[in-house]
Amino acid sequence: MSYFDAASAAPLHPVARQALLAALDEGWADPARLYREGRRARLLLDAAREAAAEAVGCRADELVFTSSGTRAVHSGIAGVLAGRRRVGRHLIVSAVEHSSVLHAADVHQADGGTLTQVAVDRTGAVDPSAYAAELRQDTALACLQSANHEVGTEQPVADVADACREAGVPLLVDAAQSIGWGPIGGGWSVLTASAHKWGGPPGVGLLVVRKGVRFAAQGPADERESGRAPGFENLPAIVAAAASLRAVRAEAAQEAVRLRELTERIRTRVPRLVPDVEVVGDPERRLPGVVTFSCLYVDGETLLHELDRAGFSVSSGSSCTSSTLTPSHVLRAMGVLSEGNVRVSLPFGAAAEDVERFLEVLPGAVAGVREKLGAPAAETVVRDDVLVVDSLGRRCPIPVIELAKVIGDVPVGGTVRVLSDDEAARLDIPAWCEMRGQEYVGEEPADRGSAYVVRRLS
Template identity: 65%
Template sequence: MEDTGVPAYLPVYLDGATAAPLHPVAREALLASLADGWADPARLYAAGRRAQQLSDAAHAAFAEALGVRADEVSLWPSGTAAAQAAVLGGLAGRARQGDTLVHSAIEHSAVLHAADRHQARAVPVDRRGRLDLDAWERAVEGDGVALASLISASHEAGTVQPVESAAAFCAGNGVPLFVDAAQSVGHVPLPTGWSLLSASAHKWGGPPGVGVLVVRKGVRWLSPYPKDDLYRPGVPGALDLPAVVAAAASLRAVLGEAEAEAARQSALVDRIRERVAATVPDVEVVGDPVDRLPHLVTFSCLYVDGEALLHALDRHGFAVSSGSSCTASTLRPSHVLEAMGVLSHGNVRVSLHRGTTAEDVERFLDVLPGLVADLRKEAGM
């Protein structure tokens, strides 16, 4: 066997914000529902009726978990699809009021892409990634505003947004507020005051391929897709019903563990924030240190290529992500970090999940400083 010079450790997955490992409850529910979840719930024969019962139970479980009515919940093929349906459907439903979407400068790219065909007003954030509420108030007061969009917490910096304050300004101006809660659901309590909300099952440990969209009663939504009922949110075609059932079951389980897990993960993130700042020269730990998600931390290392750092960490058994979202196709840093005005070079996002241990974090913190130093040396810094 070739000696790579890298110690043989079990891989450590530290990218739970992208996709959390499948929760045991999700696995059990997925296998159990395969027997009856294959049939078309719209059919009247026995197999269809059994599938419809599974679908109804899943909708009820989602509604209970999110504190809404079951008929306000619709399921989509992904969190991205749910978020885009919220924006496109919300704007289409209020076309008489205007064609403008007010959004924070750090929304997920899925929201920004959905708004491309409409007018948009981006509201800035401060260096910690927190929304400028004064600018938000001025934006939603403007003419022609049909919808507002505010992510519940930054998926790159972890900063929790003042959703309830932003929602109050929206309500005062008769503007529905859409909240992308993909990173929050299952980790922190949901805010109040919103009109539409989306979430993604594989962020909390459910299976991939299940997005959740909630449209509250009284909010006008018009499908942007060809379908029979344009006023009822829902994706045309069939959903993966066993995956839907598993997503609902796992969300219920995750919420039961959420408070204890948030405390455990938050302590580990505090350790990462402190140790990285103390042991890696020329580093910036970004995001709010207090009003933040419990499981996510991002830092940027000056004089280091982010892609090279991710590959080096991967060779040492650590799967992490880059908040800078630099890819070969775009070659540009994250719009989130740009909006915050923070360092985007050598950017690393570490996000924990229920299986992450203190030992995993310690080993990561032991390895990181040496890898950064080696890469800087190779770059001649």
């Protein structure tokens, strides 16, 4: 059993467990009360806030505990947008933010606000000057993650923060994936994080709002957590979150080196072990424990299932997994292959031998899936030098498999039209062309779905 999905949720750190147990006994009472149990709870809450603030690098009175990272993001974005409403209603996000940021942006747009999504390059990073160019007179808030949750790419937060500062626009940094590794540099204004990503318990997020940032908490009033996080404080979990953040930080420098070496093994060896693989994300500027790759001609859900049977728990941004029929917005924004996508995110303490075993198991698992999928017959029609592949009603990776099977049947210079109504084809057919040195001509509307036109170059 190797759990390689720490970017979704990290197993509870032993320190978090200890602290939680102690706080269940000491910290169950209402910290707003004046009697001794309440005062004791208040002391624990204050100490947790001090510890978390020290780890974040902020003042204790700038930090509140929310009920999740998602809540921190929702409240942080809504609060700044409302606080700076007089300045304007323009919001900037990167195209690869966590869904909690994008969904908050959707609400803003539905409410009449304007939104700019800053594109990313093929590694998943924004370009700081491109980001800066979107800052306007009426920009109320800019958002940028510290590092991407699907591919591990670190964003140029300090540079973007400088540009924001110069423009007088607050920058909200979603630090969920990286705060366990160290504080976020640069002059950010608002920061959010989630304890269960660093080995703390679920039920705790951080929302930090720097002094001087105009902030108007939205929703019904509540006196707790400076009015920014309504509801009775989840004190045992807060205590555990703060204690475990301190604990993982103490081990972070050493563990980062170790995990980086392990993910580097995967980055370099998977393409050698498995044909037709694209490793995605920045090879250098990345989280220590995350590595993501996509496998041509493979359906992500089946591959995850095979890996699970072999004892590996990993995640995927492919379509056809976990009840979604579209590839992850991150892979789409990067313009990389989404089929057969696998994210390996190693938890603290992941064993080298487990990574080695993963590298042993993976080639066979991919080959098995490909073998199963390789069989389906395609209905192909050759008209002059145009070959039409009808993949309507077939899900990824079938359209790409059909394309690969027939490309040799047209002469060099001839074209293949792949008919598909699968959302993933829009991303994966161009990605296949790039990997195979063929020309992607474009997408044309069809009676059902689209026709994806590919010209054979070699």
